[in-house]
Amino acid sequence: MDKEWTLVIKPEKKLLDVDLKGIWRYRDLWYMYVKRDIITVYKQTILGPLWFIIQPIFTTVMYMFVFGGLAGISTDGMPQPLFYLSGITLWNYFSACFNGSSNTFSDNAGVFGKVYFPRLVVPLASLTSNLIKMIIQLLLFVAVYIYYASAGVNLSLNAAAFLLPVLVLMLAFHAMSWGLIVSSLTSKYRDLKHLVSFGLQLLMYATPIIYPLSAAGDKYRWALELNPLTPIFEAFKYGVLGSGSLSWGGLLYSFVFMVVMLFISIIVFNRVERNFMDTV
DSSP: OOOOOSOOOOOOOOTTOOOHHHHHHTHHHHHHHHHHHHHGGGTTOSSGGGHHHHHHHHHHHHHIIIIIIISOOOOTTSOHHHHHHHHHHHHHHHHHHHHHHHTHHHHSHHHHTTOOOOTTHHHHHHHHHHHHHHHHHHHHHHHHHHHHHHTTOOOOOOGGGGGHHHHHHHHHHHHHHHHHHHHHHHTTOTTHHHHHHHHHHHHHHTSTTSSOGGGGHHHHHHHHHTSTTHHHHHHHHHHHTSOSOOOHHHHHHHHHHHHHHHHHHHHHHHHHHTTGGGTO
16 A cells, blocks of 8 residues: 655765756755845835836946046947946846855855755746846847947847857856855854855956956956856957957867865755755
């Protein structure tokens, strides 16, 4: 006679074990986390989802005034709004995914201590909800793009633009892998959050967002190319604007770096997950 067991005892999970079946089984919870991230954040605000568009607009205007106007930094001959929006759109997605993943343990300690579900559901839900926000901001970029294209500005849209889904996926897993490592470390060492926040700002300036890679010159170009995010941003700008540069070697380096960091993050995450409730 078949019985439904209330308790199933399994061997201890390995460090590289990812419960994909469990994640799929808890897909409803994944959906609930995505819905919470999108709706509840702006539920009691006046403008609501319009903040997804207002934020990049204000940031672009500020960059145009400070970096394009006062500092006079080149944009490779591209219109400043388009150049800055192309970088801001991707960077906002990366930083949001990183922050969401880096707070996995600290923000969900109460839930993790009461009920079991695959913990990777939380950072994966963050990637999904932030992807929806990025699509909205990408529509803003497309609208500005069409405006300049209709105005006669020479924008060299090319086949490299079809790499966008791959570039976004790489950004997502870069952010999640780095964020999971930070989340694992900050569950015990809380003061690392301040250092990580400062480091994220430095990383933005080490990524060609407010300036083209060509502006770095030969003296500093090699240092910027060590940043695994650089070829992603450059490839996107090359595909949609024709400015930037498409480096297949750089994208391969970024992909390998992402895979290595993803393996390390899963090992660290699974190890901390076993007893993080004792230290959080």
